[in-house]
Amino acid sequence: MDLETRNQRIYGVIRDVPKGSVASYGQIAEIAGIPRGARQVGYALRCLPKGHSLPWFRIITASGRIAFPEDTRAFRIQRDRLREEGVRVENGKVDMKTFRWQPDLDELLWKPRDTWDED
DNA sequence: CTGATGACTATAG
DNA sequence: CCTATAGCCATCA
Structure with a gap:
C-alpha cells in the first residue's frame, strides 16, 4: 500500500467521524x-493540504486528551x-x-435497511 | 544506512 | 494525576 492510498484511507475515515463525536x-x-x-495518522494530519475540509479536530489521543x-x-482552536x-x-x-x-x-443508525435482516 | 523524531499507546509504579 | 519505559513505524537529516 503506497503513501497516497494510505493517506486517502485515513482521510476517508476521519471524514466519517460524525459531528459531536471524537x-x-x-x-x-x-x-x-x-x-x-496511530503515529501515521498523526503524521498524515500534520501534512494536511492547505484547503482541506477535514474534521481534524475530532481526532484526539486514546486517553481523551x-x-x-x-x-x-x-490547542485552543481544536478545543473551541x-x-x-x-x-x-x-x-x-474529553470524556471518551x-x-x-x-x-x-x-452504521446501524445510518443504513438500517441494508444491514438488517428483515425478513 | 543510521539514529532521531513525533498531532501515538499501553503498562507499571 | 504524573513520570518512566518500551513498543510502534513513516520520515527526515
Missing part, C-alpha cells in the same frame, strides 16, 4: 486498516471547535466514554 488516532488507524498506525500543549494556538459541536472539553480532556465515536452503532 475518535482516537489509533482508532482511526485501525478502521483504516493500518494496525499500530488533545494532543497539543495547552499553550498553543492549535469541539465545543462548538457540543463536545465537552474540560482541562484539555461519552463522546468516543462508535462506528458499529453508527
Whole structure:
C-alpha cells in the first residue's frame, strides 16, 4: 500500500467521524486498516493540504486528551471547535466514554435497511 | 544506512 | 494525576 492510498484511507475515515463525536488516532488507524498506525495518522494530519475540509479536530489521543500543549494556538482552536459541536472539553480532556465515536452503532443508525435482516 | 523524531499507546509504579 | 519505559513505524537529516 503506497503513501497516497494510505493517506486517502485515513482521510476517508476521519471524514466519517460524525459531528459531536471524537475518535482516537489509533482508532482511526485501525478502521483504516493500518494496525499500530496511530503515529501515521498523526503524521498524515500534520501534512494536511492547505484547503482541506477535514474534521481534524475530532481526532484526539486514546486517553481523551488533545494532543497539543495547552499553550498553543492549535490547542485552543481544536478545543473551541469541539465545543462548538457540543463536545465537552474540560482541562484539555474529553470524556471518551461519552463522546468516543462508535462506528458499529453508527452504521446501524445510518443504513438500517441494508444491514438488517428483515425478513 | 543510521539514529532521531513525533498531532501515538499501553503498562507499571 | 504524573513520570518512566518500551513498543510502534513513516520520515527526515
